[in-house]
Amino acid sequence: MGTTQLQTVPESKYWHLRTVLAEALDSDFAVGEVLPNERELAARFGVARATLRQALEQLELEGRLQRRRGVGTTVAPPRVGVAVSTPRDEWPGADEEAWQPLDHGTAAAPAAVARLLETGEGEEVHTVRRIRITNGQSVAAELIYVPSSSVPELSAIEAPSGPARARAVLRELQRLALDAPERAVELGSARAEDAKELDRLPGAPVLVVTTRYVVAGRTAAVSVATYRADTCRLTFGDSGDLEISEAPEETRQAS
Amino acid sequence: MGTTQLQTVPESKYWHLRTVLAEALDSDFAVGEVLPNERELAARFGVARATLRQALEQLELEGRLQRRRGVGTTVAPPRVGVAVSTPRDEWPGADEEAWQPLDHGTAAAPAAVARLLETGEGEEVHTVRRIRITNGQSVAAELIYVPSSSVPELSAIEAPSGPARARAVLRELQRLALDAPERAVELGSARAEDAKELDRLPGAPVLVVTTRYVVAGRTAAVSVATYRADTCRLTFGDSGDLEISEAPEETRQAS
DNA sequence: GAGTGGTCTAGACCACACG
């Protein structure tokens, strides 16, 4: 009684808290600003820390907050748009885009990948790992699966292991003039390996982009790229910037 | 001491639990099968219920589990591939695709949308809500923003409110031969309104697809579609089925 | 009404970053 109760369904505490915090972020905080610590925020709102954390998790999922252990919680900058598919479906160039080869190896393709490659389930394929850097930040870790049959000349290449050899494999692929007719995007959680590259904890939400590369009607490679879901907005098509462009000023975040 | 400790970094309890459960799902459970309840699972693994739940949340995020309050936790079927962008970029037909109009109204476009529409910030635009059904299940809720200038003939249309009028607006849009040069995908959480349509709780993870529709170089409409991240894999390009196709049998899930 | 998952509490300790 007396309280203005308009909602028929009283929303849960953490959800309401999320809304309150979101509004506070809009009005009272600048990008990069550090929030009070969780214990203080919880006390301030009169909830248990776990409840507050549930609200913060939501906001982090939405890309509004960034939390780092040992450091604190800061207001996240708007998500960066990363072009995943351009109209000219060229193989993403080694240097035009900020892809950085890590290493090369061979492994049995996972079942899902083997199906796309139309190879035997346990067949050994080449793998190339690389990461994508945007604005000085790792935004994606990619694993490319390449059947030996796609790069027969590779065996003739002598190169040390590591980045150099990875680069050699990528060069071979580029010569093939690959087409990327199909891509799929789904939600996943970062495996420990990817999490390390992306500077996140294992289990962090990621957008998994699976691409089938085709040459002359045959699947020549499959790549599985995991993008940080908190910081990335994947763009497809034309210019690649369906830009939620900020006003001209204010590109820089508070130090 | 004495315990076989091979890992340099001991993984957290819930992450390890996630792995154990994932393996159990692969080997001992069929799609649709109901897991023991959370209290029993927690007891069985000797952890607190909250810890077990953290592991289940991960698996749900990855689309491996489905949890429903009052019912239980079941093994999820593989994600369905939903075609978001086809090579022929036609306006998604009213009936070829399973889009079902809900209602129509007018509202001030949110700032981000207004920017794409190149209209004034607070300007009133038409809105159409519709949901997408695949295999008898709601997979997406969409809100389309249409400036009045894009559908001038609309004022002449007399139609009752609700689905009928929504359909009328969509028909007008179809006549325009819209092109969709740009799309963006990002992670979000379901607002209460969408959550209801999608049969999920507020805050459930969703993939937000923002599309700019263009006719004659001018932005004629913007749609924001939220897809259930747990059940959907978004496909772009060619056939629309970068199908992680199951073996021919076993399309049906256990009742 | 019985049983399920969802929310919430009030603690404790751990892992990490930084001065």
Add this chain to the structure above:
DNA sequence: GTGTGGTCTAGACCACTCA
């Protein structure tokens, strides 16, 4: 060392589904 977020516990109660 100090302060941060991350993990974990052992409870309690609530909201929902279904027989």
